[in-house]
Amino acid sequence: MMLVWLLIAWVFASAAVAMLPMRRQYVPGVILLLAAPVLIVMVGIQFGWVFALLGLAAFVSMFRNPLRYIAARLRGEHPEIPE
Template identity: 50%
Template structure:
């Protein structure tokens, strides 16, 4: 297994551990994992193909669907406020 996929597996285990924390304690490690996901996806893309990145991105969205939904609604609201 390549280093990028090994790091991705470690990232998944870390995300599962963070999910066991109480909600108030999930913010900082969850945001850190979300930020670290971007360079990890790029690294996977460099070592593998676009299709592997799409699979990893699907896993990321699956694990962070609620925070990403909240972030999307927040950004959409800010865009709508700025337009009027």
């Protein structure tokens, strides 16, 4: 049951971070970005791989722009960051 509360808190925290101005989103956004895979693995262990895949799909959908940026940086490109 504790995992469910952690997931709910993560969702509310990500919604709150999304409402911040772009320059203030970086630090909490990175924390949420790093916490999500840990939570998804915990969901997979406790509830099964189907729910983990659904969580992964939601995570990729929510963080598609930061994930694109990270992928571009790993390819050696220098994408622009919005102000």
